[in-house]
Amino acid sequence: MAIAISQEAFDAMVRENMEDLDMDPDEALADAVDALTLQGADLSGIIKRVPGEAAAAEVSPVMRVLDELKASASGRSEDDLDKLASLLDELRELCAGEGLENAAVAVRNGAVEALIGLCASAGIKQERLLASGLKALSSLLRDVGSTEKFRHGEGPQVVMGILKGGSESSDILEGGFRVVAAASAGNEVVKECFMDLKVDELILQIMVEKSNSNVQSLYDAIRVLLTPDDNRVVASQVYGYSRRFAEIGIAEVLVSALREKVAPSSLPSACAALKAIAVNDEICRSISENGGIDVLLHCIDEASEQKNKVIARSCCSLLSKLAGSDANKATIIQRGGFDKLLKLTSRFSEDPPVIQEVMSMVTILTLRSPENAARAIGAGYGTLAIQAMQKFVSSAQTQKQACLMIRNLVVRNPENRYVAQSPSTVVS
Incomplete structure (x- = not known):
């Protein structure tokens, strides 16, 4: 745990640096802060000031x-x-x-x-x-x-x-x-x-x-x-x-x-x-x-x-x-969730966080469900995954979420592993 120190003790240390060690005010203040920090003192809430300075309110x-x-x-x-x-x-x-x-x-x-x-x-x-x-x-x-x-x-x-x-x-x-x-x-x-x-x-x-x-x-x-x-x-x-x-x-x-x-x-x-x-x-x-x-x-x-x-x-x-x-x-x-979510990705084709949320949603919907995975592939989510990975190469979270979605799309549906990429563009 951090060492507790009072404002009075801090001011006394700064004053001692100036009076006993002949430091100038700025040097005395910096030395006190450095020394107490190294000792593990909690300086949160301590006003870093030189004692006796005018205009303390400033x-x-x-x-x-x-x-x-x-x-x-x-x-x-x-x-x-x-x-x-x-x-x-x-x-x-x-x-x-x-x-x-x-x-x-x-x-x-x-x-x-x-x-x-x-x-x-x-x-x-x-x-x-x-x-x-x-x-x-x-x-x-x-x-x-x-x-x-x-x-x-x-x-x-x-x-x-x-x-x-x-x-x-x-x-x-x-x-x-x-x-x-x-x-x-x-x-x-x-x-x-x-x-x-x-x-x-x-x-x-x-x-x-x-x-x-x-x-x-x-x-x-x-x-x-x-x-x-x-x-x-x-x-x-x-x-x-x-x-x-x-x-x-x-x-x-x-x-x-x-x-x-x-x-x-x-x-x-x-x-x-x-x-x-x-x-x-x-x-x-x-x-x-x-x-x-x-x-x-x-x-x-x-x-x-x-x-x-x-x-x-x-x-x-x-x-x-x-x-x-x-x-x-x-x-x-x-209720048409697959279609509504895919439409959302087309509206936010330049926004990786929204696409990540949609892919996360599809990942959950297709978990342990071959029927839902087949529906998702038919709706175009295989294309979404591939194009999102191609477009947002530097987004680690997008790459990760796309891989998770692809896993659920194909793990119980071997036929989905060879589905050709749709010519339609989901993420332009």
């Missing part, structure tokens, strides 16, 4: 924002609330995306605890303040250290209370479920906390009763809660969580949302959420029985017409998961 703008937040947190007038919300928005911008170092500095200096307290004390009617606070908090939760601070600060309980009380506000829901997703990523214990607080039942209630079905972070939260991504855990509980989500009806509600409510921008996230729930044959068949395959094939048709490769890939990926059920394979083929 060195770490996140500290300036944090200081102003703490100074303004006691105010509750309208002007104070607007100022707080603006500061929270600024903190989020500093820490989101590539702002990993800023987030580490903020976490080390108590930002997680401060934002949990701020959100806990704010009223539900203070919608802008709460939404800004939640989104800022989600930008800080970037590793196990920050998510553990969130857990120990009773963050799951606070966020669940806000989501229950603010379910009429799409902004609060967006911010709240961003926190659920960020806090649960890579932390099995936080996932368990949210499940113990019945986050699955809350998600179902919001999706069924409210008109906020296009909150993308809600779908992201489902996906993260059901992803076994904590390397510290030998056996994750998420498989059981997926079954819980399915048992209370969230899979059916997601299918309904895909059919009627989900905005195009949120559709890939909704597909990923449903894919995370589809963990066994029973659930996959249930999704199909509720119209899931028909919905996905329709979405693939629309993605093909609109040339939306993000939606095309996400729908194909989910359809591949559902095809793990032998009963669903027959349904997909009966």
Whole structure:
């Protein structure tokens, strides 16, 4: 484990380099960083500064924002609330995306605890303040250290209370479920906390009763809660969580949302959420029985017409998961799946990732099925494999997926090994 070091200890080492070893400030700072790194010290969140330098805020703008937040947190007038919300928005911008170092500095200096307290004390009617606070908090939760601070600060309980009380506000829901997703990523214990607080039942209630079905972070939260991504855990509980989500009806509600409510921008996230729930044959068949395959094939048709490769890939990926059920394979083929998928490859003939998803889908549909392999060859998938390999020589994943598909096309159909390449061009 990395050696913990405080900001005070770091500053003292830099000062010692200057005073005892007569180094200039820049040299003293660089030497301290190098020496501590070699010793295995954890320097995340440490402000790399020369002690006593003026304009410390310029060195770490996140500290300036944090200081102003703490100074303004006691105010509750309208002007104070607007100022707080603006500061929270600024903190989020500093820490989101590539702002990993800023987030580490903020976490080390108590930002997680401060934002949990701020959100806990704010009223539900203070919608802008709460939404800004939640989104800022989600930008800080970037590793196990920050998510553990969130857990120990009773963050799951606070966020669940806000989501229950603010379910009429799409902004609060967006911010709240961003926190659920960020806090649960890579932390099995936080996932368990949210499940113990019945986050699955809350998600179902919001999706069924409210008109906020296009909150993308809600779908992201489902996906993260059901992803076994904590390397510290030998056996994750998420498989059981997926079954819980399915048992209370969230899979059916997601299918309904895909059919009627989900905005195009949120559709890939909704597909990923449903894919995370589809963990066994029973659930996959249930999704199909509720119209899931028909919905996905329709979405693939629309993605093909609109040339939306993000939606095309996400729908194909989910359809591949559902095809793990032998009963669903027959349904997909009966609904014209082979033709729809081949049409998709012609629309995205210059996009290897989409072609890879289609070939993966066909690989699953033809697994241990000579009849389906014969249909696939007749539809033109032998030609697709050959031409994709010729066209995308440098794409290792395309080459691999084409080989896997070819294997399933010929392993139980010796006659397919000698089928001449079709003169028709699938991938131009």
